[in-house]
Amino acid sequence: MKDVLIPVLLILLAPLLGGLLYGFERIVKARMQRRIGPPLLQPFYDFLKLADKRRMMVHSTHAFLGIMHFVSLWFALAVLLLGGDLVLVIFLHLLSTSLLILAGYSTRSVFSHLGANRAAISVLAYEPVLIIIAVSIFMLNGTFDTAAVFTGKEPLLYKMPLAFIALLLVLPIKLKKSPFDVAEAHQEITGGVELEFSGLFYEAVYTARWLDYIFCYTLVFLFAGSNILLGIGLVVFTFIYLNALDNSTARVSYKQMLRFSLGVAGTLAFINLLINSFS
Amino acid sequence: MNLAPYRKKSPWILHYNAGGCNGCDIEILACLSPKYDIERFGMINTGNPKQSDILLVTGPVTKRSRERLVEIYAQMPEPKVVISCGACASTGGVFRGMYNCEGGVDQFIPVDVYVCGCGTRPEQIIDGVVQALAILEKKTKGLEESVKLKKEAVKEGHQLNRRHIADEIKPVLT
Numbered sequence: 182m183k184d185v186l187i188p189v190l191l192i193l194l195a196p197l198l199g200g201l202l203y204g205f206e207r208i209v210k211a212r213m214q215r216r217i218g219p220p221l222l223q224p225f226y227d228f229l230k231l232a233d234k235r236r237m238m239v240h241s242t243h244a245f246l247g248i249m250h251f252v253s254l255w256f257a258l259a260v261l262l263l264g265g266d267l268v269l270v271i272f273l274h275l276l277s278t279s280l281l282i283l284a285g286y287s288t289r290s291v292f293s294h295l296g297a298n299r300a301a302i303s304v305l306a307y308e309p310v311l312i313i314i315a316v317s318i319f320m321l322n323g324t325f326d327t328a329a330v331f332t333g334k335e336p337l338l339y340k341m342p343l344a345f346i347a348l349l350l351v352l353p354i355k356l357k358k359s360p361f362d363v364a365e366a367h368q369e370i371t372g373g374v375e376l377e378f379s380g381l382f383y384e385a386v387y388t389a390r391w392l393d394y395i396f397c398y399t400l401v402f403l404f405a406g407s408n409i410l411l412g413i414g415l416v417v418f419t420f421i422y423l424n425a426l427d428n429s430t431a432r433v434s435y436k437q438m439l440r441f442s443l444g445v446a447g448t449l450a451f452i453n454l455l456i457n458s459f460s
Numbered sequence: 461m462n463l464a465p466y467r468k469k470s471p472w473i474l475h476y477n478a479g480g481c482n483g484c485d486i487e488i489l490a491c492l493s494p495k496y497d498i499e500r501f502g503m504i505n506t507g508n509p510k511q512s513d514i515l516l517v518t519g520p521v522t523k524r525s526r527e528r529l530v531e532i533y534a535q536m537p538e539p540k541v542v543i544s545c546g547a548c549a550s551t552g553g554v555f556r557g558m559y560n561c562e563g564g565v566d567q568f569i570p571v572d573v574y575v576c577g578c579g580t581r582p583e584q585i586i587d588g589v590v591q592a593l594a595i596l597e598k599k600t601k602g603l604e605e606s607v608k609l610k611k612e613a614v615k616e617g618h619q620l621n622r623r624h625i626a627d628e629i630k631p632v633l634t
Binding site: 207211214215216217218219220223226227229230231232233234235236237367368371372375376377378379380383 | 463464466467469470472494497499500501502505506507508510511513537538539601603
């Protein structure tokens with residue numbers, strides 16, 4: 182009973198926790214730039230304000246795809262937290278991202294198309310690395326289930342440190358952080374796929390980003406296994422690393438991003454896979 | 461549930477330069493810098509009309525940019541407010557009467573707050589935005605149309621051009 186209660190609570194409260202995390206991140210980012218920053222509850226104020234705007238949509242399929250992006254991402258998070266198949270989780274996440282890419286292609290806006298192209302390239306950059314990491318976990322545990330990882334005695338971090346470094350290198354792509362934020366690129370293509378969403382329908386995409394934070398930090402937590410203190414340490418380290426990286430780097434082009442993630446992060450993950458399969 | 465009080469807690473700003481000298485734009489960017497830090501009021505410079513609440517216009521409206529200005533205004537969902545930032549956006553400024561300029565922003569879209577100065581100071585911009593927030597809270601979700609869409613088109617020869625100005629100077633020279 183207790184084993185199920187905590188994941189279910191986490192799943193139900195995931196949008197709330199993600200919103201708080203996003204608000205906290207904005208404060209941390211502002212403090213790194215010696216600014217004061219917005220209040221902690223700022224994402225929820227944004228949420229309530231967006232609900233108050235006049236409803237506008239491009240066409241119904243576009244709005245529907247945006248909402249389904251949120252729903253499928255929440256479902257992927259639920260499968261991950263309840264100890265489901267890791268490959269299934271990665272592909273569910275891919276499904277939710279591809280729904281958003283489809284939404285981007287379904288409008289006639291040039292920026293939306295450009296953003297969808299770039300989002301598709303980002304998927305191409307991080308997806309192989311995540312799958313190699315999942316296969317490495319299979320080689321160690323003999324199963325893809327995350328339940329086996331959460332209950333494992335020795336943390337994965339000690340057995341596959343190279344995979345953790347590879348994950349750290351691809352996380353900025355997944356969370357659309359600088360230097361790998363070509364997919365979003367605010368002020369260049371003004372949000373890319375999110376461009377045509379407005380008001381109530383933008384909320385689905387906006388809150389899906391909060392869920393994405395929880396999803397990515399759960400992936401990081403996975404490397405600590407049953408060691409909760411180590412897990413919290415890893416999450417805090419990743420949080421500071423991501424924000425410092427976001428504040429200190431400029432955007433690279435999509436070709437550089439692809440070359441870096443497949444060349445460096447992909448190679449690291451693959452070496453890790455070889456070590457794990459032959460040791 | 462009354463959501464109107466949350467409007468002023470997260471105003472998202474869209475900044476459009478209708479053809480000015482970039483002096484006011486630099487001051488708007490200075491508002492985002494650590495010294496003034498308008499993000500502490502929850503403001504974001506979005507750059508996307510479909511998700512923003514406040515339209516900050518700088519510069520006089522040129523003949524090329526007026527259609528874009530009206531288009532951007534029409535794309536913003538209500539409730540929305542318009543701030544004309546600087547002397548040029550409010551009246552036309554030093555560009556008033558030039559052959560390529562139409563003059564102030566209020567000929568085309570309804571302006572709620574005028575901010576004076578050439579260029580405006582960041583303190584003035586922040587003060588203008590705070591006044592605009594008070595207006596934003598009272599606005600309804602009813603459709604707002606631009607002035608340009610209601611008014612008839614500007615007639616040919618309505619504006620002064622270089623030749624007109626030269627005509628006035630000629631008698632003085634001879």
